[in-house]
Amino acid sequence: MSELRVYLFGTPRIEFQGITVKIERRKALALVAYLALSEQMQSREVIASLLWPDQDEGHARSALRSALRALTKVVDIEWIQADRMTIGLKREVVWVDVIAFQKLLTANSAHPHSSDSICKDCVDFYQQAATLYSDDFLIGFNLPDDLEFENWQLAQREWLRREYADVQRRLAHYYADLDQYEQAIRHAIQWLAVDTLHEPAHRHLMRLYAANGQRSEAFRQYRQCVEVLDSELATPPESETTRLFEAIQQGNPTLVSSTDSISAPISGVMPPLPSLLVGRDAALHAIKQRLGVGSPEARPITVIQGWPGVGKSTLVATLAHDLELSQHYPDGVLWASLGENPSIASEIGSWAEALRLNEPGQARTVEEISAQLTALLRDKRMLLIVEDVWQADHAQAFRVGGKNCPLVMTSRLNDVATALAPTATDIYRLPVLTEHAALELxxxxxxxxxxxxxxxxxxxxxxxEGLPLAIHVAGRLLQSEARLGWGVTELLADLREGASLLTAQAPSDMLGVKSDTSLTITALLKRSTDSLDALTRQYFAYLGLFVAKPATFDLPAMAVVWEVDDPKPIARLLVNRGLLEPVGGGRFQMHALLVLHARSLLDEVMS
Known part of the structure; x- marks a missing residue:
C-alpha cells in the first residue's frame, strides 16, 4: 500500500500514512491534480502556462519552482520527480484514486465477453470503482483567475461523471438480469443522479419499479421525468418514455420487460441521434447498401461529399445509431469528428481509450496507436466514421479497420473527397432536399x-435551395415569430436584401460553396440574433469560443464561458430562438455554421 495517497474525487486532499497533509497554496494543489492524471512527465513550460497564464514565461516558471518546493516539503519521502524540462509524480510511491478507478474499469477487458457488458467476475471491480467515486472530480475546488485550468477541470469532471454513470448503468442492468430488483434499483438511482435529464435511466428505473411490483413508484418516476425535462429544457419526454408509461398503466408485460439497447463500444461522446430527419430515406438506403446491408459485400471506404449545411453530419449521426447497422456490426461504432484544424492524436487516442488500449505511463505516437488499432480490429465487425475531413492526410491515421470494418468519411471539399476515395464510385454525393422534402421539413x-x-x-x-440547415433555421424563425405578425413574404424579402446569391447555381466543383452558403445563412441567422437584446446577443457570441464540430456542451461549460451562476434562462431563450438545440442529458449543440456566425458577432462584442 502506497504511503502517500491523492484523493481527487470530491474535495481534493492528500494523505500520508493515514494523516491528511495540509497544502496552503491552491495552485500547488492544482499542480498535484494535473500531474496525478498525466500518464507521463509533463513539460515545465506547459504547466507554467496552464497554472499562471497571466504571467510572462519567466515569472510563471518562478512560480512553478516555488510551488514545487512547497510540495516537496510537505512529506518526508520523495514523491515528485523533476528535471530541468519536465515534472511528474513517482507512481511507485503515490496512489491516486482516479487512476485506481480507471484501472478497475479496464480490468474486465481480458474477460471473454463484450467490453460493454459485465460478468460475475467483473462485478467486484465495478463495485469497488463505484465506491471510489465518492463525489465529482475536484468538487468545491477552483482557480477563479485561471480559465484554462477551469476548462481542463470541467473536461475531466465530465469525462469521469460519464464513466461513473456507465458503471452504475452496467450494475443496474446486471442485477436486473438476475431479477435482483432491489439492488438494481439502488444502482439505477445512482445512475440517474449523475444526470437527471437522461431518459434511458428514467426508463430503466420505471421498468425496475414495475418489475418489482412498485407501479406507483414507476408512475412517480415518469412524473419526475416529465417535470425535470419541462423545467430544465422546456421539452416533453421522448415517445419511448411515454409508451413505456402507458404500457405500465395497461399492465403490458412485453413492453415493460423490454430494455433500452446498450450502446456498443464508442469513441468519446457519440453524436446524439438526430430528432428530425426528412427526405433522406434514399440516401440512408444507398449508404447502408454500400455498408453491406442488403448487399453481398460492403465497400471498404465510402466518402459522403456535399456542401456545408446539406446534412452530412445529420446523416452519419443517424447511421451511427441505425439498428440494422448495429446488428450488422455487433462490435460497435467508432466515431471521430475532425474539422479544419483537428487534434489527430486526441481523436485517435479516444478510439484507443474506447477499446481499452490506453496504457498508464506510456507515451505513444499516432502511428503506434494506429498500428495497435489495426491489430485489434483485424477480426472485429465495427463501423468506423470520420466526419468533416478537410485534408486527406488527416484521415490516414483512422484507416485501421480490417475487412469487416468499413470506413465512412464526410467532406465538404470535392478534391478532398476524391483523394479519400479509392475510386470515383466510392464517393456518395449528398444532394440538397427535393422541393417536396424541403416543404415537408x-x-x-x-x-x-x-x-x-x-x-x-x-x-x-x-x-x-433545399439546404436543410437553412430550412431548419427558417422554420424555427417563422414558428417563434409568427406571433409578431412576421410571415414568409417578409422573410423572403429580408433574405433577398441580404443574400442575392440564393438564386445562383452552386459551382460544380463545390469549392465556392462554402462562402456562398455562409452568406446565405448569415442573412437568415442575422434575423434571429438581431432580435435578441444586446446582452443575450453577447452571450450567444461567446458560444463561438467552442470548437465548431462537434459544438456540444453542457450547462456548467456555458456557466464558465458566460460567467453566470445559472445559465438555464439564457440557454432556454437561445433554444427558443432556434440558435441552440437540446440533445438530451443536459447537453446542447450548435451546427458549425451557427458557431461561425457567433464568432462573427464575437468580433463586434470584443470591439
Whole structure:
C-alpha cells in the first residue's frame, strides 16, 4: 500500500500514512491534480502556462519552482520527480484514486465477453470503482483567475461523471438480469443522479419499479421525468418514455420487460441521434447498401461529399445509431469528428481509450496507436466514421479497420473527397432536399404557414435551395415569430436584401460553396440574433469560443464561458430562438455554421 495517497474525487486532499497533509497554496494543489492524471512527465513550460497564464514565461516558471518546493516539503519521502524540462509524480510511491478507478474499469477487458457488458467476475471491480467515486472530480475546488485550468477541470469532471454513470448503468442492468430488483434499483438511482435529464435511466428505473411490483413508484418516476425535462429544457419526454408509461398503466408485460439497447463500444461522446430527419430515406438506403446491408459485400471506404449545411453530419449521426447497422456490426461504432484544424492524436487516442488500449505511463505516437488499432480490429465487425475531413492526410491515421470494418468519411471539399476515395464510385454525393422534402421539413416547424401560404413557402424553400440547415433555421424563425405578425413574404424579402446569391447555381466543383452558403445563412441567422437584446446577443457570441464540430456542451461549460451562476434562462431563450438545440442529458449543440456566425458577432462584442 502506497504511503502517500491523492484523493481527487470530491474535495481534493492528500494523505500520508493515514494523516491528511495540509497544502496552503491552491495552485500547488492544482499542480498535484494535473500531474496525478498525466500518464507521463509533463513539460515545465506547459504547466507554467496552464497554472499562471497571466504571467510572462519567466515569472510563471518562478512560480512553478516555488510551488514545487512547497510540495516537496510537505512529506518526508520523495514523491515528485523533476528535471530541468519536465515534472511528474513517482507512481511507485503515490496512489491516486482516479487512476485506481480507471484501472478497475479496464480490468474486465481480458474477460471473454463484450467490453460493454459485465460478468460475475467483473462485478467486484465495478463495485469497488463505484465506491471510489465518492463525489465529482475536484468538487468545491477552483482557480477563479485561471480559465484554462477551469476548462481542463470541467473536461475531466465530465469525462469521469460519464464513466461513473456507465458503471452504475452496467450494475443496474446486471442485477436486473438476475431479477435482483432491489439492488438494481439502488444502482439505477445512482445512475440517474449523475444526470437527471437522461431518459434511458428514467426508463430503466420505471421498468425496475414495475418489475418489482412498485407501479406507483414507476408512475412517480415518469412524473419526475416529465417535470425535470419541462423545467430544465422546456421539452416533453421522448415517445419511448411515454409508451413505456402507458404500457405500465395497461399492465403490458412485453413492453415493460423490454430494455433500452446498450450502446456498443464508442469513441468519446457519440453524436446524439438526430430528432428530425426528412427526405433522406434514399440516401440512408444507398449508404447502408454500400455498408453491406442488403448487399453481398460492403465497400471498404465510402466518402459522403456535399456542401456545408446539406446534412452530412445529420446523416452519419443517424447511421451511427441505425439498428440494422448495429446488428450488422455487433462490435460497435467508432466515431471521430475532425474539422479544419483537428487534434489527430486526441481523436485517435479516444478510439484507443474506447477499446481499452490506453496504457498508464506510456507515451505513444499516432502511428503506434494506429498500428495497435489495426491489430485489434483485424477480426472485429465495427463501423468506423470520420466526419468533416478537410485534408486527406488527416484521415490516414483512422484507416485501421480490417475487412469487416468499413470506413465512412464526410467532406465538404470535392478534391478532398476524391483523394479519400479509392475510386470515383466510392464517393456518395449528398444532394440538397427535393422541393417536396424541403416543404415537408419546413412543415415540421410551421405547419400553418405551409398549409395557408403554400406558394410563399414553396418560394422560400426554392430560395434556400433545399439546404436543410437553412430550412431548419427558417422554420424555427417563422414558428417563434409568427406571433409578431412576421410571415414568409417578409422573410423572403429580408433574405433577398441580404443574400442575392440564393438564386445562383452552386459551382460544380463545390469549392465556392462554402462562402456562398455562409452568406446565405448569415442573412437568415442575422434575423434571429438581431432580435435578441444586446446582452443575450453577447452571450450567444461567446458560444463561438467552442470548437465548431462537434459544438456540444453542457450547462456548467456555458456557466464558465458566460460567467453566470445559472445559465438555464439564457440557454432556454437561445433554444427558443432556434440558435441552440437540446440533445438530451443536459447537453446542447450548435451546427458549425451557427458557431461561425457567433464568432462573427464575437468580433463586434470584443470591439
Amino acid at each position: 419546413l412543415a415540421k416547424f410551421t405547419p400553418d404557414t405551409v398549409a395557408n401560404q403554400l406558394d410563399e413557402a414553396t418560394q422560400l424553400v426554392r430560395d434556400l
